[in-house]
Amino acid sequence: MTTTTGGCYCGATRYALEGEPLRRTACYCRECQYLSGGGANYVMAYTPENFTWTKGTPTDFARSDLDAPRKRQFCPTCGTHITTVRPDGSMVMVKAGTLDDPAFYGQPENIIQTADAQPFHLFPEGVPASERFPG
Numbered sequence: 001m002t003t004t005t006g007g008c009y010c011g012a013t014r015y016a017l018e019g020e021p022l023r024r025t026a027c028y029c030r031e032c033q034y035l036s037g038g039g040a041n042y043v044m045a046y047t048p049e050n051f052t053w054t055k056g057t058p059t060d061f062a063r064s065d066l067d068a069p070r071k072r073q074f075c076p077t078c079g080t081h082i083t084t085v086r087p088d089g090s091m092v093m094v095k096a097g098t099l100d101d102p103a104f105y106g107q108p109e110n111i112i113q114t115a116d117a118q119p120f121h122l123f124p125e126g127v128p129a130s131e132r133f134p135g
C-alpha cells in the first residue's frame with residue numbers, strides 16, 4: 001500500500017496514511033469554519049488502522065457543550081489543527097492542508113453541512129451536497 005505523509009506547520013507533529021482515503025469531503029459546518037480560516041474544511045476519511053502518528057503527540061480537544069463532540073487534535077507547539085475523530089473513534093478525518101503534498105486530496109467527493117454555509121462560500125459543480133450529514 002502507498003504511504004502518504006503530512007504534519008503540522010512547525011514540523012513537531014507528523015503522521016502517515018496508508019492507502020487511499022475512504023472518502024474526500026468538504027465540510028461547511030460552523031465548527032469547521034473556526035478551524036479552516038472560514039472556508040470549507042477539506043478532509044479525508046481514514047480508519048484508525050490506516051492512520052499513524054509518526055512524530056510528536058497531538059493535543060486533544062472536544063467541546064463539553066455538545067452532545068456528541070468530535071475530538072479535534074492539534075500540534076501542541078504551533079497549534080495546527082490536524083485531525084477530527086468521530087465520537088466513537090471509528091474514523092479519523094485528516095485535513096488536506098496538512099499533507100506534505102496537498103494535491104493528493106484531489107477534489108471533494110461530497111460536500112456536507114451546507115446549512116451552515118456563508119454567503120462567500122462557493123460550491124464545486126457536480127459534487128453531491130448535504131445540508132447536514134448524508135442520509
Ligand SMILES: [Zn+2]
Binds near residue numbers: 008009010011079080
Ligand atoms: Zn507544529
Ligand SMILES: [Zn+2]
Binds near residue numbers: 113
Ligand atoms: Zn465540519
